[in-house]
Amino acid sequence: MNDLRHSVVTRRNVLRGLGVSLALPWLEATSTIVKAAEAARSPTRMAFIFVPNGVALDQWTPTTEGYGFKLSPTLQPLAPVREDLLVLSGLTHDKGRANGDGAGDHARSASVFLTGAQPRKTDGENIRSGVSVDQVAAQAIGQLTRFSSLELGVDPGRNAGNCDSGYSCAYSSNISWSSESAPVGKEVNPRLVFERLFAGGKSHEIDKGQQHRSVLHKSVLDFIADDAKRLQSKLGRNDNRKLDEYLTGVREVERRLGKGVPAQSLDVDLDYAMPEGIPGDYQDHMRLMCDMMILAFQTDATRVSTMMFANAGDNKNYRKIGVPDGHHDLSHHGNDPLKLEKISQINRFHVQQLSYLLQRMKSIREGERTLLDNSMVCYGSAISDGNRHNNENLPIVLAGSAGGTIDTGRHIRVPAETPMCNLFLSMLERMGVNVPFVGDSTGQIGSLTV
Numbered sequence: 001m002n003d004l005r006h007s008v009v010t011r012r013n014v015l016r017g018l019g020v021s022l023a024l025p026w027l028e029a030t031s032t033i034v035k036a037a038e039a040a041r042s043p044t045r046m047a048f049i050f051v052p053n054g055v056a057l058d059q060w061t062p063t064t065e066g067y068g069f070k071l072s073p074t075l076q077p078l079a080p081v082r083e084d085l086l087v088l089s090g091l092t093h094d095k096g097r098a099n100g101d102g103a104g105d106h107a108r109s110a111s112v113f114l115t116g117a118q119p120r121k122t123d124g125e126n127i128r129s130g131v132s133v134d135q136v137a138a139q140a141i142g143q144l145t146r147f148s149s150l151e152l153g154v155d156p157g158r159n160a161g162n163c164d165s166g167y168s169c170a171y172s173s174n175i176s177w178s179s180e181s182a183p184v185g186k187e188v189n190p191r192l193v194f195e196r197l198f199a200g201g202k203s204h205e206i207d208k209g210q211q212h213r214s215v216l217h218k219s220v221l222d223f224i225a226d227d228a229k230r231l232q233s234k235l236g237r238n239d240n241r242k243l244d245e246y247l248t249g250v251r252e253v254e255r256r257l258g259k260g261v262p263a264q265s266l267d268v269d270l271d272y273a274m275p276e277g278i279p280g281d282y283q284d285h286m287r288l289m290c291d292m293m294i295l296a297f298q299t300d301a302t303r304v305s306t307m308m309f310a311n312a313g314d315n316k317n318y319r320k321i322g323v324p325d326g327h328h329d330l331s332h333h334g335n336d337p338l339k340l341e342k343i344s345q346i347n348r349f350h351v352q353q354l355s356y357l358l359q360r361m362k363s364i365r366e367g368e369r370t371l372l373d374n375s376m377v378c379y380g381s382a383i384s385d386g387n388r389h390n391n392e393n394l395p396i397v398l399a400g401s402a403g404g405t406i407d408t409g410r411h412i413r414v415p416a417e418t419p420m421c422n423l424f425l426s427m428l429e430r431m432g433v434n435v436p437f438v439g440d441s442t443g444q445i446g447s448l449t450v
Contacts, residue, residue, distance in 0.1 A: 015228050022220065022221075022250070023299035024246070025243075027243070028238055042367065043303055045297045045304070045305075045375040046137060046377075046378070047304075047306065047307070047378070048114055048307070049306075050110065050175050050308045050309065050381065051309045051310065051350050051379070052106065052110070052327070053331040053381070053386040055343070055381065057384060062075070074348050075087065080362075081358045084362065084372055085399050086398040086410055087396075087397055087410075088398060091393070091396055092391060092394065093112050093420045095117055096108045102121070103165035104164045104166060107119070107167035107172045110172050110311070111129045111174070111177075112382050113381075114132035116130065116421035116439015117440075122168060126181075127171070129180060130177060130180055130439055134306050137431050140433040141303060142304070146302065147296070148302065149184070149302055149306070152292060152306065153186035154310060155173075157173020157174060157186065158170075163312075164312070172312040186307075189278050190277075190278070190292055197295055242365065246298070256291075281320075282320075290307075294360055294361060303431070314328060318349060328386075330346070333387050335387070369404070374403050375402070376427050376430065378397075379397045380394055380397060398423070402427070403430070405448075406430070406448050418445070421441035422441050424441065
């Protein structure tokens with residue numbers, strides 16, 4: 001073992017500065033000295049993205065099945081990553097149905113999305129759902145990473161009060177549950193996520209570092225510049241290129257957070273304004289949160305993440321894409337062609353943000369594969385048609401091949417009433433997490449591989 005490779009490994013792939021800890025992406029110099037089995041594949045990650053109010057199914061569902069399927073109008077933005085997708089039709093969340101509990105379909109759709117459990121109808125403190133699939137994974141493998149899981153969102157939520165026909169706001173605002181009675185709150189401020197991901201050292205050092213950066217108007221990269229330069233002098237050409245791409249990406253994220261840091265080399269001492277927090281533009285906000293997820297996966301800060309593009313029953317308008325109407329109001333379309341067209345526009349807009357995430361993940365190399373190849377990103381809703389509030393034939397996309405264990409590039413239709421939780425059980429198995437069931441699962445989906 002030469003000194004270069006030894007130095008890379010013993011630094012645990014982290015660059016440090018005052019109150020800053022910058023984990024590094026996959027590097028050839030690191031991978032070549034670990035065990036052969038570990039070098040052959042990067043860790044598998046899983047992510048879940050929730051969208052509310054269902055979709056216009058006729059514009060969502062591909063008309064052909066199998067390989068070479070034709071993307072539907074709503075899914076057309078995914079064309080650059082079509083071969084990395086599985087579009088699944090036929091999955092059901094039975095526990096999203098009333099099952100005797102009456103109205104409240106939107107709250108149930110969020111709480112059931114990753115749990116497969118019937119939520120208790122209450123707006124008090126006695127909430128009850130189930131452990132979500134992301135937290136099943138986090139509890140099993142979370143000790144392997146700095147954060148066991150990362151919960152993200154765009155709309156703030158509440159865990160008290162009545163948000164939907166007698167259901168607590170906790171159900172509408174959360175998709176991640178660590179126990180039957182404990183939703184895991186999401187972070188909606190990208191600045192706070194960024195600081196959390198790159199905070200390093202003891203608590204007083206982290207606070208001091210943040211204050212120091214604020215006073216000096218410096219990037220986190222300025223605090224690890226010396227450490228980065230020492231490492232770069234020891235790396236080969238490919239690793240130096242990968243490291244430079246990664247650091248440039250971090251600086252670009254800082255700039256978009258409101259810091260105004262141009263994407264230049266570490267040699268330039270640059271001023272920037274303090275982060276402004278939550279962007280005013282909805283698309284900018286979503287894409288920054290996507291970038292936070294990518295950075296967390298790329299640096300192996302976590303292998304499990306969730307994101308809510310909006311809370312259940314959300315009624316925001318989409319004036320920037322020519323839809324001034326409220327989303328939830330439009331979802332009750334009554335088969336009005338004009339309303340259905342507007343719903344399709346909103347659905348397509350959300351899919352465009354998914355495409356942004358997936359294309360970014362596909363651009364990041366990890367040896368012979370990409371970050372997307374080594375991931376599973378499950379996107380969709382627990383309501384099919386917002387007008388009917390039905391929970392069968394859900395609109396679901398699974399992206400990434402989990403290290404080559406999923407046969408992508410297909411539209412597959414599973415038998416009617418197949419539990420959505422069967423997909424979750426299949427995903428957990430690919431994370432190395434073997435459990436007898438999740439929610440109302442009845443077994444794995446064999447057609448994920450051929």
